[in-house]
Amino acid sequence: MTYLYGFLFCGGCALAGQMIYDNTKLTPGHITSLFVVIGSLLECLNVYDFLIRICGIGATLPILSFGHSLTHASLSAAQNEGWIGILTGLFDKTASGISFAIFMAFWVAIFFKAHD
Amino acid sequence: MTTLQFKNVYVKSENVIVGKLEKEGPLGSYFDDYTCDPYLNQPSFEQAEIEMNRLCVDKCLKKGKAETVDLIYAGDLINQLCTHYLASELKAPFVGLYGACSNSALTIGHAAMAVEHLHMKHVLAFTSSHTQAAERQFRYPNEYGVQKKECSTSTVTASGAVLLSNEFSDLKVTSFTIGSVVDWQFSDVNDMGKAMAPAAYQTIMTHFEDLGRTFDDYDLIVSGDLGKIGYAMLSEMIEKARFQLENKLNDCGIMIYDINHQDVFCGGSGCGCSMAVLLGKLFKDLRSKKMKRILLVATGSLHNVFLTQQKLSIPSVAHAICIERS
Amino acid sequence: MNQKELHEISSRHQVNDHKARKALIAFISAGMLAVSGQLLNDWLMIYFSKENAGILTILFFIFIAAILTGMGIYDKLAKYAGAGLFIPITGFSNALSSSALECKREGLIYGIGSNMFKLAGSVITYGIVSAIIFSLITYWVRML
Numbered sequence: 384m385t386y387l388y389g390f391l392f393c394g395g396c397a398l399a400g401q402m403i404y405d406n407t408k409l410t411p412g413h414i415t416s417l418f419v420v421i422g423s424l425l426e427c428l429n430v431y432d433f434l435i436r437i438c439g440i441g442a443t444l445p446i447l448s449f450g451h452s453l454t455h456a457s458l459s460a461a462q463n464e465g466w467i468g469i470l471t472g473l474f475d476k477t478a479s480g481i482s483f484a485i486f487m488a489f490w491v492a493i494f495f496k497a498h499d
Numbered sequence: 500m501t502t503l504q505f506k507n508v509y510v511k512s513e514n515v516i517v518g519k520l521e522k523e524g525p526l527g528s529y530f531d532d533y534t535c536d537p538y539l540n541q542p543s544f545e546q547a548e549i550e551m552n553r554l555c556v557d558k559c560l561k562k563g564k565a566e567t568v569d570l571i572y573a574g575d576l577i578n579q580l581c582t583h584y585l586a587s588e589l590k591a592p593f594v595g596l597y598g599a600c601s602n603s604a605l606t607i608g609h610a611a612m613a614v615e616h617l618h619m620k621h622v623l624a625f626t627s628s629h630t631q632a633a634e635r636q637f638r639y640p641n642e643y644g645v646q647k648k649e650c651s652t653s654t655v656t657a658s659g660a661v662l663l664s665n666e667f668s669d670l671k672v673t674s675f676t677i678g679s680v681v682d683w684q685f686s687d688v689n690d691m692g693k694a695m696a697p698a699a700y701q702t703i704m705t706h707f708e709d710l711g712r713t714f715d716d717y718d719l720i721v722s723g724d725l726g727k728i729g730y731a732m733l734s735e736m737i738e739k740a741r742f743q744l745e746n747k748l749n750d751c752g753i754m755i756y757d758i759n760h761q762d763v764f765c766g767g768s769g770c771g772c773s774m775a776v777l778l779g780k781l782f783k784d785l786r787s788k789k790m791k792r793i794l795l796v797a798t799g800s801l802h803n804v805f806l807t808q809q810k811l812s813i814p815s816v817a818h819a820i821c822i823e824r825s
Numbered sequence: 826m827n828q829k830e831l832h833e834i835s836s837r838h839q840v841n842d843h844k845a846r847k848a849l850i851a852f853i854s855a856g857m858l859a860v861s862g863q864l865l866n867d868w869l870m871i872y873f874s875k876e877n878a879g880i881l882t883i884l885f886f887i888f889i890a891a892i893l894t895g896m897g898i899y900d901k902l903a904k905y906a907g908a909g910l911f912i913p914i915t916g917f918s919n920a921l922s923s924s925a926l927e928c929k930r931e932g933l934i935y936g937i938g939s940n941m942f943k944l945a946g947s948v949i950t951y952g953i954v955s956a957i958i959f960s961l962i963t964y965w966v967r968m969l
Contacts, residue, residue, distance in 0.1 A: 400911065404646070414912075441860075443882075454959055457960040458960050458963060469964060480914065484887045484945075487891035489937065491891045491922040492925035498641065499897070640928075643919065646906075649842050650840050683832075
C-alpha cells in the first residue's frame with residue numbers, strides 16, 4: 384500500500400504545483416517556496432509524520448518535506464533543550480540533503496559546461 | 500512628422516550568420532553562414548555572440564569591398580551591449596543603440612540617416628541575438644528545468660550586418676519611421692507579442708499617414724517578432740481600422756521557424772530575428788524581382804528584469820524601414 | 826484605440842495550453858519518481874537502518890538530478906514533466922546546479938559561489954523563516 388499512497392501523494396503534490404503554474408503567474412520559485420511553508424505548517428499540525436508513515440518515500444520526496452524536516456528537527460530539539468533548541472536543532476535532519484546538493488552543484492559546475 | 504525620407508541611400512552588401520535551429524527552419528537555404536556550435540569555440544555564450552558578430556561584420560565588409568567604414572551603428576540584447584567589445588577592434592566611430600528586438604530597423608534607419616544627411620560614404624549597421632545568452636539575461640539559467648509557457652517565444656541565434664553607402668546599387672533604403680514608445684499595461688513577460696502588437700500598429704499607421712500610403716503601395720509588410728499571438732492580434736487591429744490585408748502582412752518570428760514542427764512555441768524573437776529575415780530572405784526576394792517595395796516594422800519590448808519584478812508593465816516600441824528595388 | 830478595447834482584443838487571442846495533458850504528465854512522473862524511490866528505499870533497508878535508508882534515497886535523487894543537469898538532459902525532461910520534476914527534491918538540486926553551472930565563467934567566488942543560490946535560495950529562506958515561526962508558535966502552545 385505504501386507504493387500506491389506514495390504514488391498518489393507525490394503525484395498529487397506535483398499535480399497541484401502544475402495547476403498553480405499553469406493557471407496563475409507564479410513561477411516555480413514561488414510555488415516551491417509556498418510548498419515549503421505548507422510542509423512546515425503541516426508538521427506543526429502533526430499531519431506530516433502520519434503522511435510519512437503511510438506514504439513512505441512518496442512523502443519525503445516532494446519539497447514539502449524540506450519544511451517538515453526543518454520544523455520537526457527544531458521542535459524535537461526544543462523539547463529536550465528548551466527554546467534555544469529551535470535554533471540549534473533547525474538543521475539536524477535536512478543538513479545531509481542541503482549539504483549534499485550544494486556539494487554536487489559545485490562539482491557539476493566545475494566539471495560540466497552549460498549546454499543549449 | 501516622424502518619417503524620414505531618403506533619396507540616395509543604397510545597400511552595398513549584407514551578411515547573415517544563423518544558428519542550427521534557424522538553419523533547419525524553412526528559410527535555412529537563404530542564410531549565408533550557419534553555426535552548429537552555440538559556443539563558436541569560445542568559453543561562454545556572451546563571447547560566442549561577440550565572435551558571431553565579428554565573423555559576420557568581417558564577411559560583410561569583405562563582400563562590400565570597403566576598406567574603412569565612416570560610422571557604425573550596432574546593438575544587441577545583452578546588458579551594456581556586448582557589441583562594444585567588438586567595437587574597439589573595428590577602428591571607426593561607433594554608436595551603440597538599444598531598442599531590444601527593434602534594433603534591426605533602428606540601426607539600419609540611423610545608418611541611412613548618416614549616409615543621407617551626414618554625407619558619409621560607408622556606414623555599417625549590425626545587430627545580433629543569441630538564444631542561450633538572452634535566456635540567461637532575461638529568463639532562467641539554460642539548464643534550469645522549467646516548463647516554458649506556450650505563449651512565449653524563443654530567441655533567434657543570428658547576427659546580421661549591412662553596409663549602406665551613397666553609391667548606386669540595386670537596393671535602396673527609402674524611409675525610416677521612428678516609433679514612439681507605448682505602454683498599454685501588458686505585464687506578462689512570457690507573452691511579449693501582445694505587448695508589442697499595439698506598438699507595431701501605431702508605427703504602421705503613422706507611416707501610412709506621413710507618406711499617404713496604404714497596403715496597396717507595398718508588396719509585403721513584415722512585423723519584427725510578434726509571434727503567433729501577437730501577429731493575430733495585429734491583424735485584427737489592422738482589419739478593424741478598415742484596411743485590406745490581402746496576405747500582405749507577415750511576421751519574421753513566424754517566417755523564420757516552422758512553428759508547427761520546431762520546438763519554438765509561438766515563434767522567434769530577438770533582434771537577430773528580423774535582421775536575418777530581412778537580409779536573408781527579403782533582400783533576395785527584392786533582388787529577384789519578386790517584390791518591389793517592402794516595409795519592416797521591427798518591434799521591441801523594452802522591459803527591464805528588475806522593473807518587471809517590481810510589477811511595472813512592459814513598454815514597447817516599433818520602428819519601420821522601407822526598402823525598395825531601385 | 827483605448828486600453829479596454831486593446832485588452833478585449835488580446836483576450837480573444839490565446840494559445841492552447843494543453844493544461845489537462847500537462848497536469849496528467851506531472852502527476853504520473855512525480856508518482857513514478859516516488860515509486861522508484863520506494864523501491865530503492867526497500868532495497869537499501871537490507872543494508873542500512875530505516876532512517877539512513879530514507880536519507881540515502883533522497884541523496885540518490887539529488888545526485889542523479891545534479892548529474893543530469895550537468896549533462897544537459899534535465900531541462901529537456903522537465904520540458905515535458907513540468908511540476909513533476911520541480912516539486913520533488915530533484916528540482917531543488919537542479920536549481921542549485923543549473924545556477925552554479927551557468928555562472929561558471931564569472932569565477933569561483935562571484936560566479937559559482939554566490940550565484941548558486943540565486944534560484945534555490947528562496948526555498949531555503951522561506952523554509953527557515955517558516956520553520957522558526959511555526960516552531961515558536963507550536964512550542965509556546967505546547968507550553969501552555
